[in-house]
Amino acid sequence: MRPPRSRLGxxxxxxVLCAATALGTLATGAAPAQAADQPLRDLADAKGIHIGNxxxxxxxxxxxxxxxxxxxxxxxxxxENAMKWGVLEPNRGSYNWGEADQLVDFAxxxxxxxxxxxxxxxxxxxxxxxxxxxxxxxxxxxMRNHIETTVGRYEGRIAVWDVVNEMxxxxxxxxxxxxxxxxxxxxxxxxxxxxxxxxxxxxxxLNDYSxxxxxxxxxxxxxxxxxxxxxxxxxxxxxxxxxxxxxxxxSTMQANIQRFADLGLDVDITELDxxxxxxxxxxxxxxxxxxxxxxxxxxxxVSRCQGVTVWGVxxxxxxxxxxxxxxxxxxxxxxxxxxxxxxxxxxxxxxxxTDPGDPGDPGDPPGDGCxxxxxxxxxxxxxxxxxxxxxxTGSSLSGWTATWDFPAGQRISHAWNASCTQSGARVxxxxxxxxxxxxxxxxxxxxxxxxxxxxxxxxASITLS
Numbered sequence: 048m049r050p051p052r053s054r055l056g057x058x059x060x061x062x063v064l065c066a067a068t069a070l071g072t073l074a075t076g077a078a079p080a081q082a083a084d085q086p087l088r089d090l091a092d093a094k095g096i097h098i099g100n101x102x103x104x105x106x107x108x109x110x111x112x113x114x115x116x117x118x119x120x121x122x123x124x125x126x127e128n129a130m131k132w133g134v135l136e137p138n139r140g141s142y143n144w145g146e147a148d149q150l151v152d153f154a155x156x157x158x159x160x161x162x163x164x165x166x167x168x169x170x171x172x173x174x175x176x177x178x179x180x181x182x183x184x185x186x187x188x189x190m191r192n193h194i195e196t197t198v199g200r201y202e203g204r205i206a207v208w209d210v211v212n213e214m215x216x217x218x219x220x221x222x223x224x225x226x227x228x229x230x231x232x233x234x235x236x237x238x239x240x241x242x243x244x245x246x247x248x249x250x251x252x253l254n255d256y257s258x259x260x261x262x263x264x265x266x267x268x269x270x271x272x273x274x275x276x277x278x279x280x281x282x283x284x285x286x287x288x289x290x291x292x293x294x295x296x297x298s299t300m301q302a303n304i305q306r307f308a309d310l311g312l313d314v315d316i317t318e319l320d321x322x323x324x325x326x327x328x329x330x331x332x333x334x335x336x337x338x339x340x341x342x343x344x345x346x347x348x349v350s351r352c353q354g355v356t357v358w359g360v361x362x363x364x365x366x367x368x369x370x371x372x373x374x375x376x377x378x379x380x381x382x383x384x385x386x387x388x389x390x391x392x393x394x395x396x397x398x399x400x401t402d403p404g405d406p407g408d409p410g411d412p413p414g415d416g417c418x419x420x421x422x423x424x425x426x427x428x429x430x431x432x433x434x435x436x437x438x439x440t441g442s443s444l445s446g447w448t449a450t451w452d453f454p455a456g457q458r459i460s461h462a463w464n465a466s467c468t469q470s471g472a473r474v475x476x477x478x479x480x481x482x483x484x485x486x487x488x489x490x491x492x493x494x495x496x497x498x499x500x501x502x503x504x505x506x507a508s509i510t511l512s
Contacts, residue, residue: 087390088122088159090397091354094347097160098393099123099356101318104146106364107153109426109503112384113360117153124154125162125317125356131171135197139175144200151204162317162356163205165212165254166194167238169224177225186229191241198245209254209286209317210242211235217257219267235271236280243281254286254317260297261306273310284313284353289342290367292374293323293331296338301345308351316346316355320377321389322367327376328488329440336388339379343396360384363422363434382436383420417442417485419449419509430460430498435476437511438490445484448477451506457497465493 091098100121106113129146226234258265321338346352359365363382368375379389417439425432452472467476482491
């Protein structure tokens with residue numbers, strides 16, 4: 048047998064499969080494997096690159112598994128939303144640093160670099176900025192104040208900033224934004240210069256989507272970068288977001304990374320996910336693993352590619368289902384933070400080895416059973432909405448019961464798509480008439496509202512029968 052997969056990956060990938068007539072336990076709180084195993088961050092360090100993730104402060108606070116994966120598997124942290132203007136300064140002149148500070152503190156405590164995301168963008172701005180009737184001079188001053196205040200606060204603590212985000216249309220023309228309309232295309236050079244003045248040690252990037260291939264949009268980015276470099280504007284790198292669709296990793300991705308590197312620029316894959324039309328089959332998950340491997344291979348082939356950041360930890364953390372109807376499952380971990388075949392593919396691309404007996408291996412045959420994924424969809428002061436998704440790979444279910452124990456006094460008040468009862472901590476949910484059969488390759492989801500007494504940790508396990 049080959050050496051086991053990396054430390055948390057092995058522990059999280061062993062989601063239990065169960066035939067329709069047997070019992071299986073999905074271990075949502077299993078202890079990690081022995082410390083001698085290597086996490087992805089160690090493999091990435093050995094290759095001289097970073098592997099990052101986009102994190103949310105609330106999940107670091109409320110979800111121990113999320114926090115453990117974030118700390119152990121990644122050597123870089125990006126703020127998913129906490130450093131966007133609308134979050135930092137919702138009211139003019141009044142800053143909210145709480146979550147951004149939390150993420151920087153978390154990264155420093157775990158020996159991780161921080162990527163600041165993002166300073167200037169057309170989206171997720173505060174209403175007072177988007178709807179203000181400001182002159183060009185006022186817009187310039189607002190940009191200066193925001194960059195000086197934000198970058199200056201974290202001087203020396205944030206390694207990389209996405210200074211301007213999504214400045215082009217797909218045809219390569221400049222996107223019309225409040226910044227472009229007020230200041231013209233040179234707002235980009237002004238923003239880079241201001242960021243460099245606020246922290247001369249930080250690397251400064253331009254970041255956009257659909258620029259992974261050699262195409263009109265990436266060529267516009269290339270021409271802009273070349274011109275900024277020729278003018279002496281402080282630009283250090285280009286971010287390729289890489290929100291991809293299954294099977295559509297561009298064949299020219301490596302060549303595209305190389306041409307930016309040839310300009311003397313670093314390149315990062317900044318927001319990687321690979322979305323699948325749901326429900327995702329075992330074959331599609333293996334194909335997704337191939338796509339993840341291809342992206343990492345393209346980065347590793349170019350010396351100036353600095354690393355890859357994945358946009359979220361588990362599938363239920365992803366923005367994809369809310370934006371692309373019918374699509375999901377885009378990340379390396381599923382909704383219950385069990386490693387998927389994509390995890391193994393990344394580990395192997397980074398030079399690691401995986402256990403061929405693990406169910407998450409890309410080369411393994413389809414699983415012969417079903418798993419139940421638990422996720423919190425929404426929380427408020429005294430309660431939350433939870434979802435459980437039952438999905439089957441190689442076999443089917445005909446009638447099912449899901450059972451778990453709430454660890455902190457949570458009480459179900461209402462359920463849908465299942466009949467749920469609770470006795471003490473024990474919750475038992477059975478199918479209703481229309482969703483008792485789950486075919487191989489299919490899934491079903493039920494949900495519930497529940498009350499809490501202050502904390503809301505996930506159940507340690509779910510028994511599916």
